[in-house]
Amino acid sequence: MTTDARSREATQNESTTDVVLGIDDVAVHYGGIKAVDGISFDITRGKIFGILGPNGSGKSTLLAAVTRLTPLTRGTLTFEGEPFAKVSAQKVAKLGIARTFQTVRLLPDLTVRENVALGADLGAEQGGMRELLLGRKALLNRSRDAVAEALERTGLTGLEDIRPGELSYGLQRRVEIARAIAMSPRLLLLDEPTAGMNKSEREDVTSLLKKLREEGLTQLLVEHDVQMMVDTCDTLIAMNFGVLIAQGKPQDVVREPSVQEAYLGKRGAQDARSQ
Numbered sequence: 001m002t003t004d005a006r007s008r009e010a011t012q013n014e015s016t017t018d019v020v021l022g023i024d025d026v027a028v029h030y031g032g033i034k035a036v037d038g039i040s041f042d043i044t045r046g047k048i049f050g051i052l053g054p055n056g057s058g059k060s061t062l063l064a065a066v067t068r069l070t071p072l073t074r075g076t077l078t079f080e081g082e083p084f085a086k087v088s089a090q091k092v093a094k095l096g097i098a099r100t101f102q103t104v105r106l107l108p109d110l111t112v113r114e115n116v117a118l119g120a121d122l123g124a125e126q127g128g129m130r131e132l133l134l135g136r137k138a139l140l141n142r143s144r145d146a147v148a149e150a151l152e153r154t155g156l157t158g159l160e161d162i163r164p165g166e167l168s169y170g171l172q173r174r175v176e177i178a179r180a181i182a183m184s185p186r187l188l189l190l191d192e193p194t195a196g197m198n199k200s201e202r203e204d205v206t207s208l209l210k211k212l213r214e215e216g217l218t219q220l221l222v223e224h225d226v227q228m229m230v231d232t233c234d235t236l237i238a239m240n241f242g243v244l245i246a247q248g249k250p251q252d253v254v255r256e257p258s259v260q261e262a263y264l265g266k267r268g269a270q271d272a273r274s275q
């Protein structure tokens with residue numbers, strides 16, 4: 001059976017369950033570059049779904065397709081059963097999809113509370129930036145409850161009045177997760193949330209994502225850290241050159257020879273074998 005057929009069989013077995021995000025034969029080509037070329041999978045409610053792959057394998061392009069920043073060359077996207085490939089990037093948040101980025105994108109002159117409030121406001125309606133320019137007070141009044149809840153869920157209570165520059169890198173990334181959560185999403189996309197972190201910060205993020213899963217939040221996680229993916233994800237896919245090369249339980253996927261060859265290299269292969 002081909003990898004694609006296996007992945008379809010795996011996702012069909014989940015078809016009677018609650019699928020939050022459905023991706024079917026999605027391709028994104030940039031001229032002759034097939035950044036993503038025929039990816040299909042479903043993400044079930046309340047699970048953490050991971051995408052692993054070497055640099056340039058198409059992970060970020062796939063996230064950009066889901067957040068509608070990149071047009072599809074072909075394929076379909078469904079959110080809770082509704083097609084959304086034609087929805088604009090500005091309206092994706094309204095659907096219930098939030099994301100964090102590879103690099104910290106906090107506004108340095110705003111406090112933690114105000115940064116998180118931007119997410120709460122975007123979740124309530126579009127135009128958060130405009131509101132911000134019109135006046136911080138109105139912004140804060142509208143989104144106070146969502147902000148307090150997001151800060152509490154991410155363990156940031158007590159740091160509300162601090163500016164991002166005074167926080168450790170790990171806490172700054174946590175604020176970004178809080179900002180996304182303040183949008184009350186039903187799907188959270190996390191693009192390399194542990195990039196640049198030390199071991200204990202990475203473990204903190206793993207614990208946070210698991211806690212959010214316990215609270216029912218469905219997550220799509222893109223990461224390079226193999227151990228973190230094994231520790232965190234319910235299902236893992238591996239990509240290479242824009243195509244899916246393996247899908248299944250994380251510990252099985254990282255042991256697949258094609259994945260070891262494409263991504264893990266000699267050292268990673270030894271690590272995976274020793275698990």
Ligand SMILES: Nc1ncnc2c1ncn2[C@@H]1O[C@H](COP(=O)(O)OP(=O)(O)OP(=O)(O)O)[C@@H](O)[C@H]1O
Nearest residue numbers: 030033034035053054055056057058059060061062
């Ligand atoms: N806007 C673009 N125009 C042309 N080619 C692009 C564009 N964006 C990405 N690519 C190419 O598409 C391929 C996939 O890139 P992508 O950034 O999605 O990979 P990735 O797996 O996210 O990599 P990384 O782990 O380094 O972030 C690469 O060959 C990249 O050079």
